[in-house]
Amino acid sequence: MAGDAMTWLHDPVAELPAGAPELGLLTVLRADGSADPSTDPAMPRESLSRAYREMRRLRLLDVRMILLQRQGRVGFYGACTGQEAVPIATGLVLGQGDWVFPALREQSVMLVRGFPLRAFVAQVFGNSGDVQKGRQMPSHQSGRAVNQVSWSSCIGPQIPQAVGAAWAMKLAREKAVAVGFSGDGATSQPDFHAAMTFAARYRVPAIILCQNNHWSISVPTSRQTAAPTIAVKGRAYGVPAVRVDGNDVLAMYRAVRDARARALAGEGPTFIEAVTYRIGAHSTSDDPTRYRSDAEVEAWKRKDPLDRLAKHMRHVGLLDDALDKALEEELTAEIAAAVKEVEALPAPDRASIFDDVYAELPWHLAAQREELMRAPAAPSH
Ligand SMILES: Cc1ncc(C[n+]2csc(CCOP(=O)(O)OP(=O)(O)O)c2C)c(N)n1
Numbered sequence: 001m002a003g004d005a006m007t008w009l010h011d012p013v014a015e016l017p018a019g020a021p022e023l024g025l026l027t028v029l030r031a032d033g034s035a036d037p038s039t040d041p042a043m044p045r046e047s048l049s050r051a052y053r054e055m056r057r058l059r060l061l062d063v064r065m066i067l068l069q070r071q072g073r074v075g076f077y078g079a080c081t082g083q084e085a086v087p088i089a090t091g092l093v094l095g096q097g098d099w100v101f102p103a104l105r106e107q108s109v110m111l112v113r114g115f116p117l118r119a120f121v122a123q124v125f126g127n128s129g130d131v132q133k134g135r136q137m138p139s140h141q142s143g144r145a146v147n148q149v150s151w152s153s154c155i156g157p158q159i160p161q162a163v164g165a166a167w168a169m170k171l172a173r174e175k176a177v178a179v180g181f182s183g184d185g186a187t188s189q190p191d192f193h194a195a196m197t198f199a200a201r202y203r204v205p206a207i208i209l210c211q212n213n214h215w216s217i218s219v220p221t222s223r224q225t226a227a228p229t230i231a232v233k234g235r236a237y238g239v240p241a242v243r244v245d246g247n248d249v250l251a252m253y254r255a256v257r258d259a260r261a262r263a264l265a266g267e268g269p270t271f272i273e274a275v276t277y278r279i280g281a282h283s284t285s286d287d288p289t290r291y292r293s294d295a296e297v298e299a300w301k302r303k304d305p306l307d308r309l310a311k312h313m314r315h316v317g318l319l320d321d322a323l324d325k326a327l328e329e330e331l332t333a334e335i336a337a338a339v340k341e342v343e344a345l346p347a348p349d350r351a352s353i354f355d356d357v358y359a360e361l362p363w364h365l366a367a368q369r370e371e372l373m374r375a376p377a378a379p380s381h
Helices: 002-008 045-070 085-093 117-125 158-171 190-201 233-237 249-264 294-301 305-315 321-343 350-354 363-374
Strands: 099-101 178-183 206-212 241-245 270-275
Touching: 045 085, 045 117, 045 249, 045 305, 045 321, 085 206, 085 249, 099 158, 117 321, 158 178, 158 190, 158 206, 190 206, 190 233, 206 249, 233 241, 233 270, 241 249, 249 270, 249 305, 350 363
Parallel strands: 099 178, 178 206, 206 270, 241 270
Antiparallel strands: none
């Protein structure tokens, strides 16, 4: 009978145990600024101060870079305003040998791991101060010294790339992890499926970290997946997953720290859904007022990750008005000095477009290089 035939059909999510980490929301910071002792990762006080400094700097940097783009001084910028807790917590947790494969909003992990601000800004200008010699779009920073790979502008490939790197680490018996970032939209891409399948099957030391900022440009998460959460997708692949308050830097610190410990202990990959919100535009090429309401943005501004950390810092006696003002002045000056210095740098040497691919330049490229160098230089703007 048709009725009997249907009895095997069920709602798999409804059968998950109450309190499943994929359906809940790991949170540490409480409304009064205190930390929930049952989830508190007990970050050292220096790490808390560092997190605040880095998040504050990143917020100010985003504002400055968007301004430069509006003035026509740089071509493009992808801000992570409202999502700072995720990259900064990750950068604080990672060890020197770990590798990072960012999507659009996690470039700042490398700043936390010691990459110079000037070189970071020079990448946005694409001039001779840029370690990539101006060959990538702005906001696609990378740094060999800090094991960070440039973002693939396609949506999704950074996840299989990270899983592949993690597999290599496992084969080489390195005590390190690879972190692959994605947005919520990227979890609807085939690359997510390939990466999760492979990561679980080979138990690779990877952290797959999805920033669910609720929008993929103009498509809301609710219109691109029927799954009740992003984290729950991990269950089908056999990847332990946790849904975390992505605007709570302490919760993110805990989730990434625990995932890294699992990976280093040989327990395989972890999938983290960081629940957050993109406060600004998708990029400087986007106008979000065309697809979302001011009320929605305002509601999320009240959960601002920087404000929440500031409240906690005040609660534990690490911040007051005077300290905050001094920090803002110091960071504003640091960014202004970096922009001033970097903007004055010349374009990359034009002959450099022939570098870095071949150990020895083939004859036909050598001929092209000679021809280029005989031509008059392009006028500078
Ligand atoms: C394969 C592919 N399809 C489409 C695009 C155009 N595109 C750029 S960003 C983006 C949305 C990404 O959304 P999400 O993964 O949620 O990350 P977010 O930008 O919100 O951080 C799209 C569709 C692309 N870059 N690559």
